[in-house]
Amino acid sequence: MNAPQPNKLDLTQRHRRNRKTDWARRLVREHVLTVSDLIWPIFLVEGENLRQPVASMPGVERLSVDAAVRAAVEAVELGIPAIALFPNTDPALRNEQASEALNPDNLVCRACRAIKAAAPGLGLITDVALDPYTSHGHDGLLLDGEILNDETVFVLVQQALNQARAGADVIAPSDMMDGRIGAIRAGLDAQHFDRVQILAYAVKYASAFYGPFRDAVGTGAILTGDKRTYQMDPANTNEALREAAQDLKEGADILMVKPGLPYLDVIYRVKQKFGAPTFAYQVSGEYAMIMAAANNGWIDADKTMLESLLCFKRAGADAILTYFAPRVAKTLKDLI
Numbered sequence: 001m002n003a004p005q006p007n008k009l010d011l012t013q014r015h016r017r018n019r020k021t022d023w024a025r026r027l028v029r030e031h032v033l034t035v036s037d038l039i040w041p042i043f044l045v046e047g048e049n050l051r052q053p054v055a056s057m058p059g060v061e062r063l064s065v066d067a068a069v070r071a072a073v074e075a076v077e078l079g080i081p082a083i084a085l086f087p088n089t090d091p092a093l094r095n096e097q098a099s100e101a102l103n104p105d106n107l108v109c110r111a112c113r114a115i116k117a118a119a120p121g122l123g124l125i126t127d128v129a130l131d132p133y134t135s136h137g138h139d140g141l142l143l144d145g146e147i148l149n150d151e152t153v154f155v156l157v158q159q160a161l162n163q164a165r166a167g168a169d170v171i172a173p174s175d176m177m178d179g180r181i182g183a184i185r186a187g188l189d190a191q192h193f194d195r196v197q198i199l200a201y202a203v204k205y206a207s208a209f210y211g212p213f214r215d216a217v218g219t220g221a222i223l224t225g226d227k228r229t230y231q232m233d234p235a236n237t238n239e240a241l242r243e244a245a246q247d248l249k250e251g252a253d254i255l256m257v258k259p260g261l262p263y264l265d266v267i268y269r270v271k272q273k274f275g276a277p278t279f280a281y282q283v284s285g286e287y288a289m290i291m292a293a294a295n296n297g298w299i300d301a302d303k304t305m306l307e308s309l310l311c312f313k314r315a316g317a318d319a320i321l322t323y324f325a326p327r328v329a330k331t332l333k334d335l336i
Contacts, residue, residue: 031313033306035079035332039125039279040325042068043216044087044107056212057284058291060323062088065111071326072119078329082123084172084321085111088218089132096142098133101159109166116167125199126168128160128184129175137214137223139175139230147230153180157187164193172256174201176230182250199279200252203240203266206231209259209285216284240266241273248276257317259283261308264315271316280317282308287323302331 018028043062045052050064063071068085075083087107093100100106108126115124129139130152136142140152152175160171171188173180181200188196206228214220232239244255255274257267258281271278290308294301305324312320322328 031310033310033313033328033332035329036081037309037313037317037319038080038325038328039082039084039123039319039321040071040075040080041084041086041321041323042071044068044085044111046090046107054212054216056215057288057323058295059327060216060287062216065107065114068111069114069118072115072122074326076119076122078326078333080122080325080329081319082125082170083115084125084127086127086213086217087111087132088216091218091222094133094135094222096135098130098141098155101130101133101155102162104162104165106162109162112163112166112168123169124167125170125172126163126166128156128163128171128173128180130155130159131175131219132217135222137219138225138227140177142224145225147177149177149179149230152177153183156180157183160184161187161191161193164188164191164196168196170197170199170254172199172201174204174256174258176201176204176227176232179250181247181252185251197253198251199254199256200247201258202244202247202252202255203257203263203270204231205234205259205263207234207259207262207283207285209262209283212284212288234262237266237269240270244270244274244276248274253277254279254318256281259286260312260317260320261286264311267312267315267317277318278316279319279321280312280315282312282320282322282324284323302327306331 018024045062045064047064049066051067052062054060072083085108089100112124131137131139138147140147181198185198254277255270256279257263257270260280260282267280290304293299309320
């Protein structure tokens with residue numbers, strides 16, 4: 001006796017038809033992650049031929065300038081459009097005035113010149129903030145426990161000019177001081193750096209996800225208090241729109257939302273509201289969580305990193321700063 005046939009549903013729409021094979025899924029895919037979406041953040045450290053592991057970020061290293069040059073050449077070979085530089089400044093050079101930020105021969109400036117000589121077609125993004133240079137770990141000048149806004153902005157303009165002279169293509173203020181985008185734009189234009197772009201960390205939250213980054217740049221152990229008086233409250237999204245609007249008005253070319261994955265709703269709102277180029281930062285804590293879980297065998301590292309970055313694209317990000325950049329670029333190349 002034949003087994004009874006299961007009842008068939010009377011369906012006109014069967015959405016699984018578009019999912020039945022790899023070629024079908026590729027044809028209807030709404031968002032795609034490519035190597036052109038990647039920016040590689042690189043940590044710098046003094047020394048020669050040095051690759052110094054960051055314990056809280058498995059697979060990430062602090063690089064001496066010569067090693068950073070080799071990384072930049074690798075980025076070009078992989079098709080990565082740009083890198084972003086972050087220094088781990090010698091503690092002996094840090095002070096309350098962040099004077100090393102204005103030294104034309106500081107770690108970032110030396111790296112800029114060397115990288116531009118070796119890889120002139122690679123985009124070079126430099127961080128403008130004082131925390132890698134202050135003895136207290138804050139992004140601005142500190143007086144009696146208060147971060148001074150206007151006085152800090154004056155120093156940030158000089159820091160931006162210092163980096164532009166060294167060859168930076170994109171100035172990226174991450175400090176969250178009020179008015180710094182307009183002041184930096186005016187300062188750059190006055191010194192004939194009108195072609196230098198500004199990537200504004202327009203929406204930067206006072207997040208717990210920055211811990212490994214602070215280890216990497218050497219500010220975690222020295223930070224006095226917290227940054228909640230100038231970085232945004234994680235509870236707010238309307239405020240993000242006000243911040244982004246102000247930065248665009250002041251001359252920002254690109255907006256940044258940081259952190260990334262926990263703030264996909266913010267990325268979406270910023271992109272939908274303004275339509276401006278919008279970048280996201282997959283921050284150190286996001287990277288560290290994926291790597292920790294992968295190293296414990298709980299998740300697949302490659303599949304998870306690709307999925308997480310695709311989520312940024314789906315939310316509206318045009319590009320993503322991610323420590324996975326070289327690994328993703330190699331993985332995408334193998335998939336072609």
